[in-house]
Amino acid sequence: MLQEFIQQIVNGLVLGSTYTLIALGLTMIYGILGIVNWAHGELYMLGAFAGLYLAVVLKLPFIVALLGAMIILAVCGMLLERLVFRPLRQAPELNMIIGTLGISIFLMNTAIVLFSPNPLSFPTEYSNEYLSFLGIAITMQRLLVFFITVVLIALLNYLIKYTELGKAMRACEQNPDAARLMGIDINRISLVTCAIGAALAAAAGVLVGPIFLVSPQMGLLAIAKVFAVVILGGMGNVEGAIWSAFILGLAESLTAGFFSSDYKDIITFFILIAVLIFRPQGLFGNNVIEKV
Amino acid sequence: MLKLSNLAVHYGRIKALKGIDMEVAAGEIVTLIGANGAGKTTTLRAISGLVRPAGGTVEFEGRTVTGLDAREIVKSGISHCPEGRQIFPRMTVAENLELGAYTRKDKHNLDAEYQRVFEYFPILAERRRQLAGTLSGGEQQMLAIGRALMAKPKLLLLDEPSLGLAPFLVEKIFEIIRAINRQGVTIMLIEQNAYQALGIAHRGYVLETGSVVLSGPAHELRHNDHVRKAYLGE
Numbered sequence: 143m144l145q146e147f148i149q150q151i152v153n154g155l156v157l158g159s160t161y162t163l164i165a166l167g168l169t170m171i172y173g174i175l176g177i178v179n180w181a182h183g184e185l186y187m188l189g190a191f192a193g194l195y196l197a198v199v200l201k202l203p204f205i206v207a208l209l210g211a212m213i214i215l216a217v218c219g220m221l222l223e224r225l226v227f228r229p230l231r232q233a234p235e236l237n238m239i240i241g242t243l244g245i246s247i248f249l250m251n252t253a254i255v256l257f258s259p260n261p262l263s264f265p266t267e268y269s270n271e272y273l274s275f276l277g278i279a280i281t282m283q284r285l286l287v288f289f290i291t292v293v294l295i296a297l298l299n300y301l302i303k304y305t306e307l308g309k310a311m312r313a314c315e316q317n318p319d320a321a322r323l324m325g326i327d328i329n330r331i332s333l334v335t336c337a338i339g340a341a342l343a344a345a346a347g348v349l350v351g352p353i354f355l356v357s358p359q360m361g362l363l364a365i366a367k368v369f370a371v372v373i374l375g376g377m378g379n380v381e382g383a384i385w386s387a388f389i390l391g392l393a394e395s396l397t398a399g400f401f402s403s404d405y406k407d408i409i410t411f412f413i414l415i416a417v418l419i420f421r422p423q424g425l426f427g428n429n430v431i432e433k434v
Numbered sequence: 435m436l437k438l439s440n441l442a443v444h445y446g447r448i449k450a451l452k453g454i455d456m457e458v459a460a461g462e463i464v465t466l467i468g469a470n471g472a473g474k475t476t477t478l479r480a481i482s483g484l485v486r487p488a489g490g491t492v493e494f495e496g497r498t499v500t501g502l503d504a505r506e507i508v509k510s511g512i513s514h515c516p517e518g519r520q521i522f523p524r525m526t527v528a529e530n531l532e533l534g535a536y537t538r539k540d541k542h543n544l545d546a547e548y549q550r551v552f553e554y555f556p557i558l559a560e561r562r563r564q565l566a567g568t569l570s571g572g573e574q575q576m577l578a579i580g581r582a583l584m585a586k587p588k589l590l591l592l593d594e595p596s597l598g599l600a601p602f603l604v605e606k607i608f609e610i611i612r613a614i615n616r617q618g619v620t621i622m623l624i625e626q627n628a629y630q631a632l633g634i635a636h637r638g639y640v641l642e643t644g645s646v647v648l649s650g651p652a653h654e655l656r657h658n659d660h661v662r663k664a665y666l667g668e
Contacts, residue, residue: 306536309525309529309532309533310533310536312522312524312525313522313525313533316522316523316524316525317520317521317522317523319484319516319520320516320520320521320522321533322483322484322504322505323482323484323504323508323513323514323516323520324508324533324534324536324537324581324585325504325505325508325509325536325537325585326505326533326536327503327505
């Protein structure tokens with residue numbers, strides 16, 4: 143019983159880490175650019191393929207492949223901002239939704255053509271290493287997911303809270319017009335935000351690709367959950383996204399472990415609907431009332 | 435110092451400014467008065483680069499700055515303290531002030547500005563670690579002015595700094611505006627409170643539906659029949 147519980151907690155932390163890394167980019171892009179990026183799951187998917195290529199084909203060490211995939215996707219994120227988001231920024235909301243949805247479909251189908259629709263396995267040097275304690279065995283890969291996520295969250299937190307770039311990002315999120323009056327270059331901040339968001343999604347893809355499988359459709363499956371995470375955390379709220387990612391990850395894995403894995407997706411959307419009814423601003427919605 | 439020639443701004447099909455001419459000399463306080471929708475705020479937004487003019491020019495210190503990015507305008511020495519305070523609510527008072535100096539190259543040299551801002555508004559020094567959104571309306575206004583001063587502007591654009599403040603605070607804000615001006619900062623002031631504004635300004639412009647209908651020394655405007663009827667409620 144205890145072993146089962148610990149096992150599910152570990153699984154929950156792995157899921158929560160994945161959701162966190164994807165959700166952070168999604169919520170930051172929404173907060174700063176005001177765009178709901180439906181193609182964010184595809185950035186996660188492309189990140190996984192980039193990591194798979196670097197690690198399996200080029201035989202680079204896993205950590206190097208992880209960093210490489212993050213850099214490649216950061217560039218993709220910047221291209222996406224420049225070619226799609228920036229022209230859409232002044233457009234009506236419907237145009238933005240159609241635009242990013244179009245990119246999502248385009249990227250997924252491009253991946254199907256390039257990599258075939260069949261799932262690929264992504265073995266790494268950590269897949270067959272186990273850490274045993276209290277009678278359970280955990281692969282190093284799972285520990286790595288959680289550990290690297292914590293490191294990335296810490297780095298992001300430092301960036302947002304203490305650096306000049308982070309302060310400018312928060313300013314753009316809280317009041318874009320006033321940010322411009324301070325002399326902040328909103329285009330540059332948007333570009334950096336998309337680069338960071340895409341790199342974090344790529345990290346998620348590379349980290350969990352070896353645990354599950356890598357396929358062109360993986361983004362589609364992840365994004366529904368991640369939207370639940372972002373809404374639960376309060377749209378645009380970075381800290382809220384982190385907490386709700388772990389809440390959902392743990393709820394899902396504990397449901398799967400103690401009831402049935404048939405219910406694990408139901409619990410996520412059950413929580414989401416309950417939150418939307420009783421606390422539509424999200425569990426961690428901003429409570430500071432802006433005075434006019 | 436600042437010269438607007440035939441400046442026009444359109445929002446879609448609405449002509450918010452229909453080609454206005456204005457001049458502000460160094461060291462002056464110039465006030466814009468007019469009803470809601472007369473084009474006062476639009477004038478300031480066009481100067482600071484938040485809206486792109488449809489026609490005409492803005493010259494600052496002899497250089498044409500029309501249609502430049504807001505960032506370039508701030509760098510050239512114009513700070514805009516916008517209507518409704520527009521502080522960053524989920525950042526601390528200190529962070530708000532720090533962002534005011536965002537374009538400054540001499541970031542290690544901000545002590546003088548902090549000192550000056552805290553001298554004008556001692557309450558901000560007390561609350562420097564507090565989130566700006568939790569300040570009272572008057573304190574937020576002080577923060578907005580202080581933040582604009584952090585850029586060390588030559589020209590300060592103030593949009594309705596006394597809006598919604600208690601009468602004793604209005605007095606205080608006007609006193610401080612005068613003090614800022616005495617320290618050599620040129621000021622362009624929009625005010626609902628035309629009486630007070632004409633009291634501290636050197637000159638004024640009266641805007642009506644996007645055009646300048648009257649201009650002159652503040653004391654003359656104060657005794658002008660039209661101004662007295664329409665804006666001073668006499």
